Amino acid sequence: EPVGHAFIDWKGPNEEPMKSQLQKSAAVEDLFVKEPLRSQGIGSELMKIAEDTARQKGFSSIGFGVGIENMQVRKFYENLGYKDAGFPEITVTWPLANSQTGSEHCNYFLKKL
16 A cells, blocks of 8 residues: 655746756655654655656756745755755645645755755
């Protein structure tokens, strides 16, 4: 039974200005670990596999939006070597049930590979 997943967009970031400025960057669209299994190294291992795969495919960096107010997630990625790339704040949206959408204000984090 799957315990988590990492979805990588090999086309890179979808949002500007990252899209036009990060030509050789993969984008993490989603990283998820089931609630009872979090903080056991699974997310770190998924990110390591994503980084290794991106590097093998010739990407020079990997990045994603991190919720401005989500300090636990920000710390997780900072511990893995990711840094705020200095781009303006972005709003990330995703589909929910019943044709609704969720959204979050984010900073773009990046790691050189």
